[in-house]
Amino acid sequence: MVVKKIPQRMCTGCMEMKIKKELIRVVKNKEDEVSIDFTGKKPGRGAYICKDIACLEKAIKTRRLSKNLETTISDEIYEKLKDEILNEK
Numbered sequence: 014m015v016v017k018k019i020p021q022r023m024c025t026g027c028m029e030m031k032i033k034k035e036l037i038r039v040v041k042n043k044e045d046e047v048s049i050d051f052t053g054k055k056p057g058r059g060a061y062i063c064k065d066i067a068c069l070e071k072a073i074k075t076r077r078l079s080k081n082l083e084t085t086i087s088d089e090i091y092e093k094l095k096d097e098i099l100n101e102k
């Protein structure tokens with residue numbers, strides 16, 4: 014029997030491993046532009062976050078998201094993430 018491995022990624026906020034599709038992917042491309050990846054297929058360096066406002070706030074506070082992506086994240090991106098999380102519920 015083939016065991017299908019469910020891809021898991023670490024949340025930038027709570028640092029817990031979660032199923033990839035339950036997370037939001039933030040991606041930095043070669044041009045150093047940060048965007049939110051809704052398809053999960055954008056090329057570049059990615060960081061993940063739970064669809065949870067507490068995790069987002071933690072990621073902002075600790076600056077872990079920008080550290081993970083090795084760039085600065087604009088407020089615009091944080092706002093978009095917030096919208097995304099709040100609209101999810």
Ligand SMILES: [Zn+2]
Pocket residue numbers: 024025026027028029062063065068
């Ligand atoms: Zn989390």
